[in-house]
Amino acid sequence: MSQTQEQIEANRRRYEELRAAGQELAPKGLPEPTALDGAPIAPDAVIHREHVPAGWYATIRLRRGEALRITDESGRSSVCLIGWREEDTSERINCADTVKVQWSAAVGKGRVILSDMGRVFLSVIEDTSGAHDLLVGGSTPASVLAAFGVPGRNTQENFLAAASKIGLDVRDIPPCVTFFAPVTLDEAGRFRWREGRKRPGDFVDLRAEMNLILVASNCPHPLDPARPAATGPVTLIKHRAATATAEDACRTSSPEANRAFAFTDRLFI
């Protein structure tokens, strides 16, 4: 319906205020990256530990308040992640909303990853790396063939296999986030790989804000120039984390995140 000049001007003013808050104020309040030897997990908080070999995938169920630590042991791996809300798998991770709502394609400590229903899917509560990818996605049969010269294991087929084992199929597979994938853009909009941004032992802690089924695929990122040497095992540690309080750094990182947390909390009232 046609908007009046007054409505247009009011909506533009609000948009500019939100943009300034999201891009100028919010980043200043984000916590520093976690130190490589920081954030130890108490032994009695560990629920499960698993090593995923290069090329393989794992399916992890997290209850609200549990967290997943993903560690790139060799400094050569990248881990693609997708997932669904356990009680209604039509709700799933949404990379587009994640970047749009936070005004940034950068993922790091203090940021959140959203579902497609305006709720917080995962909170990034620890992160040593800050070099992750929401835009380009994982490897495919064609991208592996082009890079290796022979067919090989890839994220697209890993996601299909994992989804099928929980009763889902190709229709349920959304775009993925890739951890330990230092992708950036140049001024012309071409994707670039930032060398020197990967270290052995880099890890992220992802806290579930609702009950989730996650799939992690340990395959080289399609832009990683080190392929096929870009392989190594990753460690997954499922552990108990504290539920997000009112002062939680991810919750308070922006007005948008605060609202998304509030909408998520309503699932559990």
Add this chain to the structure above:
Amino acid sequence: MSNAEISDAAYICDIPAERPWSRVLRKGQTLRIIDSEGQQAVDALLYCADDKSERYSSQDTLRVQGAAYIDLGTRLISNRGRVMARVTADTCGRHDTSAGCCSCESNAVRFGEPTKYQHACRENFILELSKHGLTKRDIVSNLNFFMNVPIDPSGNFTVVDGISAPGNYVDVTADMDVLFVISNCPQVNNPCNGFNPTPIRVVVRDAPGL
């Protein structure tokens, strides 16, 4: 568009502001999307007509292209790695495929809870897809024609004023039979539609684009 091009058309439709549309494009047909009044975002999804589990994939499209924006020559890639269609003409020069579509739920997060009760692209997509046996589950990260979303090297990601002038168009030529679904974006809370949604026109021609 000249009269000659209109007489060439196999199909013409004016899509009112805020409304959805869909049609099967046969292989080789070209869909022209015309931003009739300028600065109007057009959200779009493509499905393989013969097997709708094969659909447009934004990440596969960007990976194959190696660059973040959609423009002349971009091949639109499916989740099976096949070329579904390609951009064969473009008088605007800047289109997005990273920002997804607006939804009631994401509007509430971005702009405050009252905006939950405003019409949104996902409502359009759900209703239009239902005509083809598809559901919310089938909505993937879409194309946003005429939407200007620069991403800077720091990661800053901003929907800014559209650069499309009245009459600017983009041509998409089908490499396979595709179900093409559009939501003429109803968003009034950001500049993608100049804060005022307007009609668009779609034209289908049998000849491939130039």
